[in-house]
Amino acid sequence: MSSSPHSVRFNDRVAAMQPSATLAMKSRAEERRRQGHPVVALSAGEPDFETPKPISDAGVQAIRNGFTNYTENPGTLELREAICSKLDRDNDLSYTPEQVVCSNGAKQSLALAIHALCDEGDEVLIPAPYWVSYPEMARFSGAEPVPVPTDVDNGYRLTPAALEKAITERTRLLILCTPSNPTGTVYSPDELAALADVLRDHDGIYVVSDEIYEYVLYDAEHRAFASLPDMKERTVTVNGFSKGFAMTGWRLGYMAAPGPIAEAAGKIQGQFTSAPSSITQKAGVAALEMDKEPVEEMVSAFRRRRDVVLERLRAIDGVQCPTPEGAFYAYPDVSAFFGATAPDGSTIEDGGDLCFYLLEEQDVALVPGPAFGEPDGLRLSYASSMEDLETGLDRIEAGLAALR
Missing domain, CATH: 3.90.1150.10 (Aspartate Aminotransferase, domain 1)
Structure with missing residues (x-):
């Protein structure tokens, strides 16, 4: 029955x-x-x-050229090399293609990073206000999300004192989003450096830095967290194409991370979705190479x-x-x-x-x-x-x- x-x-x-x-x-x-x-x-x-015309044209051309098969699981070498060039040019970060994993949107990249790094009983620090999916991703990995309150009077910024107070022996991950969804807050280089100073005293805590709004800036300077001294080996930088290039429906994001983390994330992706769309990847290359007007x-x-x-x-x-x-x-x-x-x-x-x-x-x-x-x-x-x-x-x- x-x-x-x-x-x-x-x-x-x-x-x-x-x-x-x-x-x-x-x-x-x-x-x-x-x-x-x-x-x-x-x-x-x-x-x-x-979506800007050079990007759309590249997608159309990919279809016309028959570039419609599966690609390598972490993304085409062409796209990962273009991302490495972008990170070097815009963020003063040096990565190899093997340290980059391209996914079906930055949202998937975030989930891969959290699942690769977190285990049952770990704690994930998340400054509040936060993007709605961060706590649910942490819970689904078996970890416990720990919101860290911020104050409207200082623009909803996580302070070093609040970070230090929130850290416990179970803390595994800090998620930062700058520019921020939902507040629009941008951490200055000095503010990020002060947070990094706290983390240096706590081995074993990694940072997932969500930088998807990097190009949407008004009155501030963007600084990649991984570019701070001693932070690259404990930071997963997540970015993508949806916000800065108006490519939300194309579904393309990426992470740049230390080799073992990128390898673990790629292994998870290989069992769940495999690579992002081949057509979208061609469009992504065009986005990174086009004039930014x-x-x-x-x-x-x-x-x-x-x-x-x-x-x-x-x-x-x-x-x-x-x-x-x-x-x-x-x-x-x-x-x-x-x-x-x-x-x-x-x-x-x-x-x-x-x-x-x-x-x-x-x-x-x-x-x-x-x-x-x-x-x-x-x-x-x-x-x-x-x-x-x-x-x-x-x-x-x-x-x-x-x-x-």
Whole structure:
């Protein structure tokens, strides 16, 4: 007799895994759109620009040339050599192709690094606010995610004192994201050096440095964590093509790591997915070799939008918002509105309640702070048209003004 679908037994780690809050909000917003509501979505984590033509042309040419078979598991030698050249040129980092693993997006690269390095009982330090997938990746590896609180007053930066306090004998990994999703924070070279000073006193702790927003910078300098003295041998640098080159759907990311870590990550990938798309890899080579003018134009547009968003948010009484120095997100503190009563009589308890109130009552989609480990805030993406941003900000302002 066949069993009922309700009696299916799942892996405990899958059963405990939380769904992505960003994808959940996107689905909720799309459902309201299907119902006829004029939703403005300021929740997306992807550029609203087309992939630059040289990249698309390279993908098309790959198809026409019949470059459609499997490639080497860690990626083609051509692409890995191009990545090594990029790391040397942009980040003052010297790697060989054997130390680079190309994957189906930087998200997969992160998961590979965490699973290669972490075991049951290990602890993974994650500064909060954090990208929603970091804790779930850690849990699925058997490790325990340990959020490390940061402060809105210093731009949500992890301090050396907070890092030192969080380290235990079980600490295995620190995940850093700069420029940051969800806050737009960029750590200066001096700030990264101060964190490295702490880690030098603790052998056996590795760093996964998520640098996917490297090219989306406004008022700051990007410094690769692995380029700091003594840090290369204990750092996995993760990057990719989705954000800086508007290639989200192409699915291409990579890691650069010490040889044994790259080898272990490649072994995992070989059993789960094998190499990324051959076509996408050709497009990736073109991205690294093309003139960066389209990227610069995109970032200039993001800068203009950021300035509008900051001006509008800071004009709302009760909203506190640090200046995003990179990426395309703002993370305002909206805790002044907690405890307020909505027009329907419900109480706003945290950023999650506030986001769903704004979606249901004002048709503007944001991502709630609890998903990022910082419930006092919410994430607003300005990877949207200026028209949508102005409309969305009008609705946010009206929604907040209606709270009592």
